[in-house]
Amino acid sequence: MARMFAPLTAVPDHPALERVVLARWDAERTFERLRELNAGGPRFSFVDGPITANNAMGVHHAWGRTLKDVFQRFQALRGHELRYQNGFDCQGLWVEVEVEKSLGLNSKREIEEYGLAEFAARCRERVAKYAEVITEQSRRLGMWMDWDNDYYTFADTNIEYIWRFLKEVHRRGWLFLGHRSTQWCPRCGTSLSQHEQAGEGNYEELDHPSLHVRFPLKERKGEALVVWTTTPWTLPANVAAAVKPDAEYGLSNGGWRLAESGGEYERIARGDELVGLEYSGLFDELTPQQGIAHRVIPWDDVVLDEGTGIVHIAPGAGTDDFELSRVHDLPVLVPIDESGRFYPEYGPFAGLSTDEAEEPVIAALRERGLLVEAGRVTHRYPICWRCRTPLVFRVVDDWFIGVDGIRGALLDENAKVEWTPPQYRKRMDDWLRNMGDWNISRKRYFGLPLPFYQCACGNLNVVGSRAELERRAVRGLEQLQELHRPWIDEVPISCESCGVEVQRIPDVGDAWLDAGIVPLSTLGWENPTWVEHGYATGAAEGLTGADLPDDTYWQQWFPAGWISEMREQIRLWFYSQFFMSMTLVGRSPYRRVLTYEKLLDETGREMHRSWGNSIDADEAFDRMGADVMRWLFCEVPPAQNLKFGYGPAREVQRRLLTLWNSVSFLVTYGNIEDFRPVYADLTGGPPEGQPLDAWLVSRTHQLVADTTAAYERYWTPAVTAAFDAFVEDLSNWYIRRSRRRFYGDDEAAFRTLWYALVQSLRVVAPLMPFLADELWRNLVAGACERAPDSVHLAGWPEVHEPDTTLLTEIAEVRELVELGRQVRAEEGVKLRQPLRRASIHGSEAARSHLDEIREELRVKEVELLDAAPLRFRYKPNLRVLGPRLGRDLSAVRAALEVGEFEELGEGRIRAAGHELGPDELIVERAKERGWAHSDRFSVGLDLDLDPELEREGRVLDLIHALNALRKDRGLELTDRIAVTVPASQSDLLPEHADWIKQETLAVRIEADGGSLEIEKV
Ligand SMILES: [Zn+2]
């Protein structure tokens, strides 16, 4: 007879099983068929935040991609039509820095020598390569996307949409060229924006010089200001010193500094008395310092708790300094160039980097007698978010979008967005309230070319499309292979105001513009006609087949019903797309957001390759399997950091083993008993059987209802928790209590268990798509005619109201049983040892489940107590009772000692004929042997063993040993045996031989004085 189900191995080999399932999905076009099935269904709009196609995927990427996949799969099972468009982020500093590294280039000069066209080609190659790697890894993770139709942000189509946004921003008057002090990466040679740098990871503890320097006052011989600095390289650009007007300063040893209370000074002066004094510059001989009058200025924000209370001001090398230069009309000296090296006019420092200048500056100060003190300090210092080089400040011209015109509207709109977890709405509000103007220009190469053409006549030309560029081009169109540098730079246009030829500014754009436009660009906003492969343009040509849809499509799919990325995207992608959509269409591009925290190693440390604790995604796929990874990602509440590693993975594997073993049980006995499942049971329910079957059906209804609700509120931890609890109930209650029914062909038991297992596979399928599908294949597709061949094509189970009364009753019974087990554990009495009696108090449900409780607790009888068992012990309060009772006291004391008293309520009792109040008693919690209590119930076990119980205990030990032997010998479950027991056990046989035979499938049993033996017959 052919087996109905394929036997399961002892434990699942997740990675191997997943590779089989992947191959099957490909061969059977499972995903394509799912899409065909749902075509025309209600729409579920998800817009993918682009992953940077720059390196292989890390496990932290796998987290986000898992969440995206889980909810897409759920919505598809619910019959929704989805877009499944994956996105790749392709240009900007990310890719440039990696390509520089791979080519061994380390400055902008070297890139220019290498050639911009070649550099752009290398960048595109890198994107193409890693897009392929990430696609392969995502498939391995089980992510279902329309992989041939990815959008690439460096497509000309995407770029044109951003141009259009920038033109609109200009039309509104928000675009401006700012002359500002900015955080500057000397290696990347560009300024960086507030939102890029805001991350906590963009700081490091760095060691820097700590100098106290004298600024000699001109009109006061022998007196100087003492100034503290940690950036010696900024001193050659010093133009002023700031004091706090209302602070007190003191003069000692010829130096002015903040007066400390109790300090001894020759003179004391308020800050404003020092304001206006002039001092000799430290490096007056340098060309840029010529003609500068260095003076003391007032500044209310001088920090008094570090340094000397006198701040050195170099407006070309610090943000506050620069702001002060505007207020006090100070000259701005920018000492370093794009690569962080001193300009030639800085004489002895020319060409030195800011680090290299430290020693010469200190030496010069020492030589001039201006150095008071030189030491080192370790402090938190900003580093480049991209290449981790310490940042400096420069004053440069950058392009900004003013944000004040839209800030209020953004805040109003954010109130309508549903954030999961909800507290993140406030984070977005905080960002929106505090964000500065958006710095959108980067002085780099392979990025969005900003379409700004600044004419000498004063007119700023902003080109809004390729068509407009072509219309206004003076020349160069024939070589314009894509909208990137260097080609775009060869296309000057004519000024719309004065008609002369204008060059594009060389800057490229902030990468967050690229990703921010996606909800408009990829969906075809205001595009009049659908363009086939309209997203395979420019650098994206040949990498994708994606279309550019038309405006009708955009109206159907915008805004996204749901998006999801990690929390730092609040100031990045969530923000940039919000800003851009609000500007162009006045609406948020998303209705609902799921965001999550950080991925750490299993001990809670950040993962770093250099610390040896990082895990590659590929390694995790091979060693734990994608389902286990997905489970880890899903079980953590998203507001918590995720501890990821092989330890937690083993814990998940252990729990999944319970499911596996339960399926294996059904498979094993189903094959033996030739069980034929009925597919229609999944809709109609299994036939009515015993009360326990009704309970499992109801318990299954509860699982379906709970997980459905959890998916609907985008809360995966509730899915894993519900599933875990269900499998525990199914395995440790239903199967354990029903085991015997499967040793015969109890149709109702088989069908009920099959129903429960299959429904649980269906609801866990979005989360654990491989294992669920593999088991579905075995239990359903291979066993039922006309069943879908994949769980992912089977739709979602109907949600039924569970019978909560029944569920509560059994939950109560299980709690009682647990209490009974607790007593056995505490008293060291084996679960196998039968006992005489269990006593129960407080449970109504126990009344109708006495048989189950008796079996579970392995007792001969269960008694239900009306009164609570003795929980308290009373002693007389001698100080109060002595005087009142006199000689009667000893009788009361004796009665209390043996527990002879009557409780009268409210802490009053009667003992030996006396009524006693709470203040006359000392109450102690009694520690009764054999009892365990929960909040509601008490369970007690009679622990005394009589000879009969003792013998039964030995019989059960014997049965246990025999069945273990059967297993060791590798006997089939149906094999019959002959048994020989040691003579010492012969006293058991007259009474219990039949029992032993029945439990071990023995046909013969004898005692011959040797050891325990079995033999297959
Ligand atoms: Zn950098």
Ligand SMILES: [Zn+2]
């Ligand atoms: Zn002009």
